[in-house]
Amino acid sequence: MTGNTHIQPDSSLKPFASPDHLDPQLQSFLEEASTRLCEWLANAGKSGPLPSLSVMPEVAPSLNGLSKQSLLDDLQLVMEGAYQPSHPGALAHLDPPPLTASIVADLICAGLNNNLLAEELSPSLSRLERQLCQWFAERIGFSMQSGGVAASGGSLSNLMALVVARYHSGLNNDKEAVVLVSEDAHVCFAKAIRVMGLQNDALQKVATNQDGQISIELLQSQLNKLRSQSKKCFAIVATAGTTVRGAIDPLLQLADIAKKEGIWLHIDGAIGGIFAISQKTSPMLNGISKADSITLNPQKLLGITKTSSLLLVANKSNLTSTFSTGLPYIEPSSGEEAHGGEIGLQGTRAGEVLKLWLGLRQLGEVGIDQLLENSISRRIFFEEQLDPSKFNIISGPLHLISFTPKELNIKQSKSWSIETRQKLLDNKFMLSRPNHDARYYLKAVMGNPHTKKVHLIQLATLLNRSVGL
Numbered sequence: 295m296t297g298n299t300h301i302q303p304d305s306s307l308k309p310f311a312s313p314d315h316l317d318p319q320l321q322s323f324l325e326e327a328s329t330r331l332c333e334w335l336a337n338a339g340k341s342g343p344l345p346s347l348s349v350m351p352e353v354a355p356s357l358n359g360l361s362k363q364s365l366l367d368d369l370q371l372v373m374e375g376a377y378q379p380s381h382p383g384a385l386a387h388l389d390p391p392p393l394t395a396s397i398v399a400d401l402i403c404a405g406l407n408n409n410l411l412a413e414e415l416s417p418s419l420s421r422l423e424r425q426l427c428q429w430f431a432e433r434i435g436f437s438m439q440s441g442g443v444a445a446s447g448g449s450l451s452n453l454m455a456l457v458v459a460r461y462h463s464g465l466n467n468d469k470e471a472v473v474l475v476s477e478d479a480h481v482c483f484a485k486a487i488r489v490m491g492l493q494n495d496a497l498q499k500v501a502t503n504q505d506g507q508i509s510i511e512l513l514q515s516q517l518n519k520l521r522s523q524s525k526k527c528f529a530i531v532a533t534a535g536t537t538v539r540g541a542i543d544p545l546l547q548l549a550d551i552a553k554k555e556g557i558w559l560h561i562d563g564a565i566g567g568i569f570a571i572s573q574k575t576s577p578m579l580n581g582i583s584k585a586d587s588i589t590l591n592p593q594k595l596l597g598i599t600k601t602s603s604l605l606l607v608a609n610k611s612n613l614t615s616t617f618s619t620g621l622p623y624i625e626p627s628s629g630e631e632a633h634g635g636e637i638g639l640q641g642t643r644a645g646e647v648l649k650l651w652l653g654l655r656q657l658g659e660v661g662i663d664q665l666l667e668n669s670i671s672r673r674i675f676f677e678e679q680l681d682p683s684k685f686n687i688i689s690g691p692l693h694l695i696s697f698t699p700k701e702l703n704i705k706q707s708k709s710w711s712i713e714t715r716q717k718l719l720d721n722k723f724m725l726s727r728p729n730h731d732a733r734y735y736l737k738a739v740m741g742n743p744h745t746k747k748v749h750l751i752q753l754a755t756l757l758n759r760s761v762g763l
């Protein structure tokens with residue numbers, strides 16, 4: 295018997311890959327998962343942006359771990375209930391289809407499982423993040439002193455910017471210190487103020503002009519008022535790309551005022567800042583290089599998989615002076631550079647820079663230019679299809695557009711927005727329904743490269759028919 299004993303190779307999936315040999319089970323697990331993902335992407339056009347029905351898998355771990363097949367089947371259920379950003383009608387938000395190189399880099403990043411907290415836990419990724427932040431900073435016109443840090447989303451980048459601004463201004467202990475933003479600034483600033491232990495009224499909103507840009511006159515008079523009240527302002531926030539219409543605040547004028555007043559200028563470029571990296575579109579952001587800090591969200595238009603946000607600062611020593619505490623349990627980093635965990639709020643964080651870097655390498659300069667320019671062209675084309683006698687259209691120079699029927703009162707516009715959004719969903723178009731200036735709008739974000747003119751014509755036809763019939 296003994297001579298005949300044939301030891302079967304263990305064909306079960308191991309929870310951890312062997313450190314000694316290639317694991318065929320892991321390889322086939324990855325291959326099968328990749329195939330399912332490719333199929334999910336390939337079927338994007340068939341369904342709509344939103345799933346019709348969604349069955350959830352069991353949530354709790356079973357007593358014994360699941361087989362590869364069962365894990366894949368569980369995953370499939372979640373995939374079938376997922377939002378589908380690759381559908382050409384997915385136009386509701388700032389969530390475009392994922393770049394293929396970014397998908398691959400995300401997978402590799404998970405496999406590497408490095409930690410940007412410290413250089414010894416992410417040697418190559420720490421250097422890559424520094425160098426890529428430097429590249430972005432130089433691209434937008436910052437000097438060699440500049441730098442940056444990646445963060446999990448624009449809200450966090452903006453919060454960090456305000457924390458740095460307050461620290462830099464020496465107003466950390468001033469509970470009355472304020473931040474000036476436009477009334478159309480993103481809601482994350484209200485959150486940031488709370489996290490920073492300030493009262494809600496520390497966020498002072500300045501009205502916008504008819505183009506949705508912060509009013510310079512009102513900002514100046516607000517600053518004068520603060521002076522007369524002996525109150526201090528530790529940051530002026532400019533928005534480069536507002537959430538509903540994509541307006542860009544007058545950056546040059548704001549930079550001049552901030553300089554004259556000695557106040558930190560932060561630009562929330564979560565939507566529009568990315569247009570500054572292309573020579574073709576950067577003139578729209580004239581003045582961006584004069585900011586003290588800038589938030590960029592490559593996840594929003596370039597298709598870098600979530601999350602991908604950067605906080606760039608004109609002087610990188612401001613990041614370390616604000617966030618460095620020392621990491622007594624970690625080896626010092628090489629050279630003069632601080633650890634990733636010493637230049638921002640987050641400690642442990644993934645090497646998100648990998649998918650940003652590989653995505654940019656995949657696109658190349660030409661691909662980046664095209665992605666940015668085409669999104670604006672789609673917005674212009676779509677705007678031309680909408681009947682201007684029926685809609686109040688608000689837009690800016692970017693790829694966002696919102697509109698509401700002219701003839702309806704506030705209540706009627708709400709019903710119109712609900713009914714029309716549903717009708718569009720029935721036709722596989724997903725738009726969002728922002729409440730702006732106390733009135734409901736429908737909003738389209740033209741960041742989806744799969745959306746073609748034929749789709750935009752169909753969408754505009756449905757919309758034009760939704761009013762006045």
Ligand SMILES: Cc1ncc(COP(=O)(O)O)c(C=O)c1O
Pocket residue numbers: 388446447448449450452480482533535536537562564565591603
């Ligand atoms: C202008 C602006 N700033 C900040 C944010 C917040 O970014 P995130 O959702 O990545 O936290 C958004 C999100 O849409 C935004 O539109």
